Amino acid sequence: MDLTFSTSELAFRDEFRAWLEANPAGQSPEGEDAAYAFRTQWQRRLYEGGWAAVHWPRQFGGRDATLVEAAIFYEELARVRAPIPANVLGILLGGPTLMLWGTEEQKDRYLIPILSAEEIWCQGFSEPDAGSDLAALKTKAVKDGDDWIVTGQKVWTSGAQYSKWCMLVARTDQDAAKHKGLTYFLLDMEQEEVQVRPLRQITGESEFNELFIEGARIPDENVIGGVGNGWKVALTTLMNERAGLAFGLQVALKIGLDKLTEQASARGLMDDPAVADKLGELHLKCEILRLTAYRGLSTTMKYGQPGPEGSLTKWMWSETNQQLAQAAVDILGPEALLSDSPWAYGLLRSRGNTIEGGTTEVLKNIVAERVLGLPRMR
Numbered sequence: 001m002d003l004t005f006s007t008s009e010l011a012f013r014d015e016f017r018a019w020l021e022a023n024p025a026g027q028s029p030e031g032e033d034a035a036y037a038f039r040t041q042w043q044r045r046l047y048e049g050g051w052a053a054v055h056w057p058r059q060f061g062g063r064d065a066t067l068v069e070a071a072i073f074y075e076e077l078a079r080v081r082a083p084i085p086a087n088v089l090g091i092l093l094g095g096p097t098l099m100l101w102g103t104e105e106q107k108d109r110y111l112i113p114i115l116s117a118e119e120i121w122c123q124g125f126s127e128p129d130a131g132s133d134l135a136a137l138k139t140k141a142v143k144d145g146d147d148w149i150v151t152g153q154k155v156w157t158s159g160a161q162y163s164k165w166c167m168l169v170a171r172t173d174q175d176a177a178k179h180k181g182l183t184y185f186l187l188d189m190e191q192e193e194v195q196v197r198p199l200r201q202i203t204g205e206s207e208f209n210e211l212f213i214e215g216a217r218i219p220d221e222n223v224i225g226g227v228g229n230g231w232k233v234a235l236t237t238l239m240n241e242r243a244g245l246a247f248g249l250q251v252a253l254k255i256g257l258d259k260l261t262e263q264a265s266a267r268g269l270m271d272d273p274a275v276a277d278k279l280g281e282l283h284l285k286c287e288i289l290r291l292t293a294y295r296g297l298s299t300t301m302k303y304g305q306p307g308p309e310g311s312l313t314k315w316m317w318s319e320t321n322q323q324l325a326q327a328a329v330d331i332l333g334p335e336a337l338l339s340d341s342p343w344a345y346g347l348l349r350s351r352g353n354t355i356e357g358g359t360t361e362v363l364k365n366i367v368a369e370r371v372l373g374l375p376r377m378r
C-alpha cells in the first residue's frame with residue numbers, strides 16, 4: 001500500500017492534533033477506581049468533541065473516517081500518551097460486532113451509549129475450561145418464554161466490575177456440534193443473578209474478574225446475530241480485538257523504546273555494543289510491526305472486516321513489548337524494578353500480553369493455517 005498520507009489525511013491529522021493540544025488528557029490519579037473514572041471522563045471529552053471512535057458512522061457518534069484516518073487517529077492518541085478510553089472493549093469489539101450482526105433497533109439502542117461511556121461493555125467469553133478452545137464453553141442458556149435463563153461461570157472478564165453489558169457467548173443447543181450450538185447475547189450485568197468477583201493480578205491490580213451466573217435473564221431481543229450463530233459472531237469480536245489495537249499499541253511501544261534509549265544515553269551506555277545492539281534490534285522490530293499493521297489495514301479495506309492478519313500484529317506486539325520491559329531492566333538495573341518505576345509495572349503487566357486476546361501459540365497456528373495456508377495441525 002501507499003504509505004504517504006494524502007492532503008485530506010494530513011488535514012485530518014492536523015485537526016486532531018489541534019484538538020488534542022487544546023484538550024490535554026492530564027495525569028491519571030492513583031488508585032484503580034480513580035484511574036478508571038479518569039479514563040471515563042477522558043472518553044466523554046473525546047465523545048463530546050466527536051473523537052471517540054472516528055471510523056464509526058456519524059449517526060452513531062463517529063466521523064465516517066476512512067481506515068487510514070482511523071490509523072492516524074490511534075497513532076496521534078498514543079503519541080500524546082493519552083489514556084485508553086474506559087469503554088475500550090465496547091468501542092473496539094462490541095460496536096463493530098453490533099454494526100455487522102445487530103438489528104437496526106440494537107444499533108439505535110446500544111451504539112451511542114458505548115461511545116459516550118454511559119454504558120461500559122465487557123467480554124464474557126473465557127471460562128475455567130474454555131479459553132483458547134472457546135467452543136468448549138459450558139455456560140448454558142435455556143429458553144423460557146421470551147427470555148433466556150443463563151447459568152455458568154466466566155473468568156478473566158476485564159472491567160466487569162464497571163460494566164453494564166457483557167458480550168456473552170453461551171450454549172443454547174446441547175446436542176448440536178460444538179461450534180454450532182452457541183449463541184451470542186448481551187447480558188445485563190445489573191441483576192442479582194450475576195456475581196462479579198475480582199481476581200488480583202501480578203501487578204496488584206484487579207483488572208479482571210470471575211463471573212458467577214446463576215439463572216440470570218436475557219430477553220430474546222438481546223440475542224445478537226441469531227440463535228445458533230454465536231461462533232461466527234464471536235469470531236467478528238475476536239478479529240476486531242486482535243487487529244483493533246495494532247496502531248495505538250505500536251506507537252506506544254515506540255514511545256517506550258525512545259524513552260529507554262534516552263535513559264541509556266543519559267547514563268553513557270550507548271557505547272556498550274550489547275546495549276546498542278539490543279536497542280537497535282528493538283527499533284527494527286517496532287518498524288516491522290508498524291509496517292505490518294499498515295499491511296493489515298489494506299486487507300481490512302479490501303474485505304470490509306479485519307482478517308486473520310491481525311493475529312500476526314498481536315503476536316509481534318506482545319513479544320516485543322515483553323522484550324522492551326526486560327531490556328529496560330537489563331540496561332537500567334535494579335532502579336527499573338523500584339515500585340514507582342513505570343518499567344517495573346510494565347515488566348509485570350506485559351506477562352499477560354502473550355495470553356490476553358489469544359495466546360501466542362494459538363495466534364501462530366492461525367497465522368500458519370489461515371495466512372500462510374500451511375496444513376492444519378489436526
Ligand SMILES: Cc1cc2nc3c(=O)[nH]c(=O)nc-3n(C[C@H](O)[C@H](O)[C@H](O)COP(=O)(O)OP(=O)(O)OC[C@H]3O[C@@H](n4cnc5c(N)ncnc54)[C@H](O)[C@@H]3O)c2cc1C
Pocket residue numbers: 122123124125126127128129130131132133155156157158159208352353355356357358359360361362365
Ligand atoms: C490480562 C488478561 C485479560 C483478559 N481479559 C479477558 C476478557 O475480558 N474476557 C475474556 O473472555 N477473556 C479474557 N482473558 C482470557 C484470555 O482470552 C485467555 O486467557 C486466553 O484465551 C487463553 O485461555 P486459557 O487461559 O484458558 O489458557 P488455555 O487455553 O488453557 O491455554 C494454556 C496453554 O496451552 C496453550 N494452547 C492451548 N491450545 C493450544 C493449541 N491448540 N495449540 C498450541 N498451544 C495451545 C496455550 O497457548 C497456553 O500456553 C484475559 C486474559 C488476560 C491475561
